Structures are given as structure tokens and as C-alpha cells.
Amino acid sequence: MPFEIFKQEFGELTEYIIQESTSGNRFVVIPELGGIVRQLSLRKGLTLYSVLKTPPTPNALTEDTQSASELLFPFASRIPEGKYTFLGKEYQLGKNEAGKTNAIHGLVRKQKFNFEKQSINQDSASIEFSFPLKDLEGYPFDVNFSVLYTLFSDGRFTLKYEATNTGTEPCPAMFGWHPYFLLGNEMTDAWKINIPSDHIVDFNNNMIPIGTKPFNYEQPMLLYRKVLDNCFIVKSETKSAVTELISDNQHITLRIEQETGEGKFNYLVIYTPPAKDCVAIEPLTGNVDAFNNGEGLNILAPGNSISGIITVSLF
Incomplete structure (x- = not known):
């Protein structure tokens, strides 16, 4: 078969490599750091593009505070002061946003994920990892979280998350993915972006939603001199x-497709870092601070599950 899966050392870490020999398409996962995708390479014509920006060394990746490629669960983005109320009861999460007093980006970042299974088929290869959440600070619920990564022979890469309430009480759940995307060695000022939205979330000074407003830029929108750190509906x-x-200039288009509909990825954060060498495109199942405003929040009854798929491809 054209696909292979193997392990190798990355400093003191272990990484899984899944690749397709004909095209060279590949992705690399590090389970010890929250099951993140460290590398994703996709071919267009004669060129194999590395489309994810992550810190280049094991130490830099371990110490990264920018959430490069991280999985965000059971919440994504900010919860002000780390406080939320669920079914009439108040909860206090750890305040982990740098220099501020918010909780940010969930509880599975940098956690050691468990290897579950891998498979190689004629037209795809997959690998799955999981992490059990149990009575964590500010989140005293039992949830099994898993992520299944798949590379297809047609060049598609998919991320499928699933969360199952394994406890005895209902629990709140929200998921997001935080990849930084590259297009060759170009700066973002040279790119355009198509954003599937006509309404943007309006933030206060603490980056917490206070409403929405129209987003009516002509699409595709030039990123030249644009500064984005916004959530879109x-x-x-x-x-x-x-x-x-x-x-x-390079005649390439990177497509990030997210499932939509009830309980799926109905929100999207886009962020342009100051270095202007990449763009964070973050599909979310809920709005920023969904644990408080309830916008897009999934409530899982005991035994129930929620899932969703994100697809990345290059044309």
C-alpha cells in the first residue's frame, strides 16, 4: 500500500508520522503535547508545501504559549475571570491567559494523550488518540475526548473530534482547533482570504462578546495591511x-472546510500574528465565552456524544 505509519523520536518526545509515498503528503502528531499535529505537508503539482507553522524544536514546542495547532477542549477562547455558571451552579477555572485574568483554550493542551488505534487502507491512513477528562479544576465532569486524524490519497487531511459524557451528570462542551497556516515563504500581505460569514462578533476591551455587527467586506478579501483577531458567525x-x-503568485489555494449545522462548527476565529508570516484559522463549535453566553454551547447528557470534522486541502 502507498501509505505508511511509523514512530520516531523528536528530542525527548515521540512523534507519529503518517505519509503517502506517491505524493509525499504527510502529517506528524505528538501525543505527549495534547495530540497536536506538528507538521502537515500537502502537494500541489511539483511542490510539496508545509502548510502549518509550529515551533521548530522540541523545547520550543513544549514551551509554546501561542497554542500552535492545539486542540481546544472542553472550551475554546476566553472565559472572563475563569468563571461560569452551568445549570445554576458556579464554577471557577484556572486563570491561564498570559498577563491577564481569563481562562483560555481549554484543559487538554500539553496533556499526554493515549494512543488508541491506527489503520491503513488503500485510499487512506488514520490514527486516533484520546484523553479522559475527570474531575479537573473548574470542570468536575467525566468526559472522554478523542481525535482521529486521516490522510486520503486525494490529498485531503481530516480532523475528527469526539467527546462522550462518561459521567452521571450533564456537562458543557465546546471544541476548537488552533492551527497557524502558511503558504510557502510569502508574507500574509501577499494573500487573499475568503471568509464564509456576513456577521462578526463585537468584543469589549477584554475580548469578550458584547453582540454582533455586519461583516460586509468584498470576498476574497486582501490581507494586505489587514490586522485580524476576530470571531465570525x-x-x-x-x-x-x-x-x-x-x-x-503561487497559484495555490488552501481550503479549510468545517462541518456546520446543529452542534457543529458554526463559528470561526481568524488571527493575523504581528510577524505576518501565517494566519490562524480556527473553527469553533461555539462563540467566545460560550460557557456563559450559551452561544453554540453543546450540553451532553450522560452517555451522549458530540463530534465534528475539519478538512484541509490544497488546490
Whole structure:
């Protein structure tokens, strides 16, 4: 078969490599650091593009505070003061946003994930990891969280998350993925972006939602001199929505497709870092501070599960 899966050392870490020999398409996962995808390479024509930006060394990756490629669960983005109320009871999460007093980006970051299974088929290869959440600070619920990564022979890469309430009480759940995307060695000023939205979340000074406002930029939107750190309400008339990152100079388009509909990825954060060498495109199942405002929040009854798929491809 054209696919292979193998392990190798990355400093003191262990990484799993899944690759397709014909195209060279591959991705690399590090289970000890929250099951993150460290590398994703996809081919267009004669060129194999590395489309994710992550810290280049094991130490830098371990110490990263920018959430590069991290899985965000059971909440994503900020919860002000780390406080939320669920079914009439107040909870206090650890305040872990640098220099501030918010809780941010969930409880599975940098955690050691468990290897579950891998499979190789004629047209795809997959690998699955999991992490059990049990009575954590500010989140006293039992939830099994898992992520299944798949590389297809047509060049598609998919991330499928699933969360199952293994406890005896209902629990709140929200998921997001935090990848930084690259297009060759170009700066973001050279790119365009298609954002599947016509409404943007309005933030206060603490980056907490206070409402929405129209987003009416002509699409695709030039990123030249644009500074984005925004949450968008996704608009879709089908069961998915697509964000496109476009380089006209290189004749390539990166497509990030997210499932939409009830309980799925109906929100999207886009962030342009100051270095202007990448763009964070973050599908979310809920709005920022969903644990308090309830916007997009999934409530899992005991024994129930929620899941969703994100697809990355290069054209």
C-alpha cells in the first residue's frame, strides 16, 4: 500500500508520522503535547508545501504559549475571570491567559494523550488518540475526548473530534482547533482570504462578546495591511463552510472546510500574528465565552456524544 505509519523520536518526545509515498503528503502528531499535529505537508503539482507553522524544536514546542495547532477542549477562547455558571451552579477555572485574568483554550493542551488505534487502507491512513477528562479544576465532569486524524490519497487531511459524557451528570462542551497556516515563504500581505460569514462578533476591551455587527467586506478579501483577531458567525446553506487562503503568485489555494449545522462548527476565529508570516484559522463549535453566553454551547447528557470534522486541502 502507498501509505505508511511509523514512530520516531523528536528530542525527548515521540512523534507519529503518517505519509503517502506517491505524493509525499504527510502529517506528524505528538501525543505527549495534547495530540497536536506538528507538521502537515500537502502537494500541489511539483511542490510539496508545509502548510502549518509550529515551533521548530522540541523545547520550543513544549514551551509554546501561542497554542500552535492545539486542540481546544472542553472550551475554546476566553472565559472572563475563569468563571461560569452551568445549570445554576458556579464554577471557577484556572486563570491561564498570559498577563491577564481569563481562562483560555481549554484543559487538554500539553496533556499526554493515549494512543488508541491506527489503520491503513488503500485510499487512506488514520490514527486516533484520546484523553479522559475527570474531575479537573473548574470542570468536575467525566468526559472522554478523542481525535482521529486521516490522510486520503486525494490529498485531503481530516480532523475528527469526539467527546462522550462518561459521567452521571450533564456537562458543557465546546471544541476548537488552533492551527497557524502558511503558504510557502510569502508574507500574509501577499494573500487573499475568503471568509464564509456576513456577521462578526463585537468584543469589549477584554475580548469578550458584547453582540454582533455586519461583516460586509468584498470576498476574497486582501490581507494586505489587514490586522485580524476576530470571531465570525459562519454562514452556510449546506452542511459545511469553507475558508480559503489564496496565493495568486503561487497559484495555490488552501481550503479549510468545517462541518456546520446543529452542534457543529458554526463559528470561526481568524488571527493575523504581528510577524505576518501565517494566519490562524480556527473553527469553533461555539462563540467566545460560550460557557456563559450559551452561544453554540453543546450540553451532553450522560452517555451522549458530540463530534465534528475539519478538512484541509490544497488546490
